[in-house]
Amino acid sequence: MSVFTEKLAQRYTTIAPDLRGYGQSRTNQPFVMQDHLADLMSLLDRLKIEHCLVLGWSLGGILAMELAVQQPQRVTGLILLATAARPRGSHPPITWQDHALTAIASLINKAVPGWQWNIETFGRRSLYRYLIQQHTPQAYQRLANEAFPAFLKTSRPAQQALNQALRAGYNRLPDVTQIAVPTLVLCGDCDRHITAAASQETAQNLPRNTLKTYPQTAHLFPWEIPDQVLADIDQWLQTHG
Numbered sequence: 001m002s003v004f005t006e007k008l009a010q011r012y013t014t015i016a017p018d019l020r021g022y023g024q025s026r027t028n029q030p031f032v033m034q035d036h037l038a039d040l041m042s043l044l045d046r047l048k049i050e051h052c053l054v055l056g057w058s059l060g061g062i063l064a065m066e067l068a069v070q071q072p073q074r075v076t077g078l079i080l081l082a083t084a085a086r087p088r089g090s091h092p093p094i095t096w097q098d099h100a101l102t103a104i105a106s107l108i109n110k111a112v113p114g115w116q117w118n119i120e121t122f123g124r125r126s127l128y129r130y131l132i133q134q135h136t137p138q139a140y141q142r143l144a145n146e147a148f149p150a151f152l153k154t155s156r157p158a159q160q161a162l163n164q165a166l167r168a169g170y171n172r173l174p175d176v177t178q179i180a181v182p183t184l185v186l187c188g189d190c191d192r193h194i195t196a197a198a199s200q201e202t203a204q205n206l207p208r209n210t211l212k213t214y215p216q217t218a219h220l221f222p223w224e225i226p227d228q229v230l231a232d233i234d235q236w237l238q239t240h241g
Contacts, residue, residue, distance in 0.1 A: 003222050007230050021158025030157050033165040037066050055079040068179045077240050078183040082219050084198035085172040091192045102126040106148055113144035130192045133216045134224040142223040173205050182208045182240040188217035
């Protein structure tokens with residue numbers, strides 16, 4: 001989340017917790033998606049935060065909407081990126097070659113972040129091609145310094161909880177119509193993990209939404225075009241923050 005907090009922390013108090021089973025929030029015990037929400041509510045209680053604006057990316061956006069539905073008195077606004085109340089993907093089947101090329105690209109990129117030769121030789125042929133569309137050195141530096149370590153620290157219980165929720169057909173579209181606070185919805189038009197159509201559908205069900213779709217970007221678009229994304233967030237905050 002540093003792509004956001006590096007800028008927003010200059011004007012706001014920012015809190016970017018690791019969800020249960022991710023990053024430094026280690027656990028080996030099984031849990032369900034609802035536990036993430038309980039953890040966030042407990043954190044806000046412990047920090048004595050009565051009102052907050054919530055920014056959520058991917059799974060974080062789903063939890064942001066859940067928080068706004070369940071504790072509307074607490075959430076003053078939402079910024080939702082690459083997420084949906086009824087998430088749908090269009091990811092093609094993954095082959096062993098995909099895994100092999102991704103492993104090679106990731107290891108080289110970790111050693112030499114943003115190396116153009118690696119981007120052209122392995123990166124564009126790896127699974128990164130579904131996560132980003134603009135294969136810039138800056139995006140690959142984020143992949144090396146943030147995505148790769150995060151992937152390694154993602155626990156099995158966290159993966160199981162997410163997969164269980166997706167298999168159950170998670171759908172909160174009828175409920176997000178209750179969210180009365182202003183909401184900014186941003187998505188990449190080439191997103192395979194949560195499609196732009198799913199994000200747009202969510203925006204249409206949010207009563208006070210501002211929607212923007214970025215061309216030629218995918219699920220990690222904040223790392224592809226950070227300046228544009230941050231500028232759009234800043235402009236929205238000037239009115240709604």
